[in-house]
Amino acid sequence: MDAWNTEEEVALKVVGPNLGFDNNFVQCSKSSFQPLPDKEEYICSLGSAALADQKTKSSKKLVDSLAVAKIDALINYSNGDEYVCEIDEPIESNLSNIIRHINPERQALTVGELVQLVKADQLELSLSGSSESLSKFDLDSKKSCVLITGASRGIGRAIAQEFAKSVAAESFFILIARSFKDLEEVKQALMKIANISVSTLVLDLSKPEDFNFEAIVNNILTSENQTKDSFEQVIIVHNAGSIGNISKRAAEMDSNDEIQAYFKLNLLSVILLNSAFLKVFSKFDSYNIIVINVSSLCGVQPFKSFSMYCSGKASRDMFFKVLALEEPNINVLNYAPGPVETDMVANIVENTWDESLANANTTMRENGTILAPETTAKRLVKILDDRKYSSGDHVDYFDDI
Numbered sequence: 001m002d003a004w005n006t007e008e009e010v011a012l013k014v015v016g017p018n019l020g021f022d023n024n025f026v027q028c029s030k031s032s033f034q035p036l037p038d039k040e041e042y043i044c045s046l047g048s049a050a051l052a053d054q055k056t057k058s059s060k061k062l063v064d065s066l067a068v069a070k071i072d073a074l075i076n077y078s079n080g081d082e083y084v085c086e087i088d089e090p091i092e093s094n095l096s097n098i099i100r101h102i103n104p105e106r107q108a109l110t111v112g113e114l115v116q117l118v119k120a121d122q123l124e125l126s127l128s129g130s131s132e133s134l135s136k137f138d139l140d141s142k143k144s145c146v147l148i149t150g151a152s153r154g155i156g157r158a159i160a161q162e163f164a165k166s167v168a169a170e171s172f173f174i175l176i177a178r179s180f181k182d183l184e185e186v187k188q189a190l191m192k193i194a195n196i197s198v199s200t201l202v203l204d205l206s207k208p209e210d211f212n213f214e215a216i217v218n219n220i221l222t223s224e225n226q227t228k229d230s231f232e233q234v235i236i237v238h239n240a241g242s243i244g245n246i247s248k249r250a251a252e253m254d255s256n257d258e259i260q261a262y263f264k265l266n267l268l269s270v271i272l273l274n275s276a277f278l279k280v281f282s283k284f285d286s287y288n289i290i291v292i293n294v295s296s297l298c299g300v301q302p303f304k305s306f307s308m309y310c311s312g313k314a315s316r317d318m319f320f321k322v323l324a325l326e327e328p329n330i331n332v333l334n335y336a337p338g339p340v341e342t343d344m345v346a347n348i349v350e351n352t353w354d355e356s357l358a359n360a361n362t363t364m365r366e367n368g369t370i371l372a373p374e375t376t377a378k379r380l381v382k383i384l385d386d387r388k389y390s391s392g393d394h395v396d397y398f399d400d401i
């Protein structure tokens with residue numbers, strides 16, 4: 001609603017009674033402008049029209065009358081309370097009358113109002129990163145495209161199953177790992193759970209240089225007759241990962257090949273696949289886009305023998321925090337799944353040089369405090385559904401949120 005609509009202002013309208021970005025510019029009686037597709041260009045043209053109009057009308061008179069109308073309106077709005085603003089000088093702009101119609105949220109006519117608008121913008125910006133504005137997970141009601149790496153076993157497989165239980169019918173899953181046999185098993189299991197389509201992709205993610213991830217994702221959608229704009233929600237789960245060489249101390253990490261191989265799988269391919277996925281779906285603003293990085297306590301706390309693993313997880317977390325900061329419309333979660341009974345834990349017990357770490361994992365397995373993959377996958381769904389985190393947060397299985 002325009003609080004400052006006055007008779008004089010109506011008389012000064014340049015583009016007719018129905019102001020906005022539609023074709024009403026052509027209705028301008030004084031000009032032969034054509035409708036323009038580009039917003040900025042359109043505003044410039046409106047500005048020119050306004051300046052031409054100023055030759056016959058006094059801009060000072062216009063601004064003054066609008067300022068008076070505005071103060072009247074504010075007093076009315078506040079039920080007669082006096083409106084106090086120390087810097088209440090009218091802004092001397094030939095375009096203010098037009099701009100506040102074109103862009104109603106930019107209705108400032110005085111410096112004081114402008115300050116308030118800037119503050120409101122900042123508030124909106126900071127709120128946009130909060131949990132309130134995160135995409136709704138809504139597995140139940142949204143047709144989703146879900147891509148999960150490392151879905152052949154362990155936590156990735158469990159996440160695929162939990163998501164399949166919840167998504168809307170006709171959702172589409174893309175499962176990535178190296179083992180064709182295991183992926184096919186998971187595919188069959190998922191298709192028994194729900195009326196969804198599942199495609200498997202055998203990729204060794206430690207060799208990102210071999211792939212064009214964008215083409216791969218596009219091709220799989222095309223070959224499975226999946227149209228991008230049929231989805232309401234797209235989800236990528238970066239779960240595949242490895243523990244690295246845990247038989248060496250940080251000071252002994254001297255193999256260029258080993259370090260490169262580690263970071264190619266655990267960081268480089270994650271970034272490249274993520275960018276490709278977002279690019280494939282970038283045109284569709286209306287999607288809920290959810291990015292889940294399967295993180296670890298090791299991303300925030302150092303553990304002996306885990307120099308590769310801890311540094312890989314920490315850098316992944318930070319990458320996704322930056323993504324969350326830059327893309328307020330994307331719901332980004334760094335999820336640390338807790339200690340989970342998988343092949344990775346077996347590998348730790350067997351190969352770490354740190355005996356206390358091996359013993360701690362053995363004890364957890366023996367006393368049953370280690371989590372089942374399904375348990376942590378269910379917790380992930382709950383965290384997404386509750387949406388009590390801010391985009392980019394690192395949330396642990398044990399966190400009380």
Ligand SMILES: NC(=O)c1ccc[n+]([C@@H]2O[C@H](COP(=O)([O-])OP(=O)(O)OC[C@H]3O[C@@H](n4cnc5c(N)ncnc54)[C@H](OP(=O)(O)O)[C@@H]3O)[C@@H](O)[C@H]2O)c1
Pocket residue numbers: 149150151152153154155156176177178179180182203204205206238239240241242265294295296297336337338339340341342343344345
């Ligand atoms: N288990 C835990 O206690 C724990 C705790 C915190 C965080 N995490 C994280 O959870 C995620 C899953 O771990 P997990 O415990 O389920 O481990 P896992 O049982 O060893 O599973 C790892 C998954 O990643 C895939 N993968 C491994 N190397 C790959 C490669 N080069 N290319 C493509 N896929 C590859 C594996 O499939 P293929 O072998 O078929 O390729 C498998 O599906 C990891 O990111 C891990 O860091 C685990």
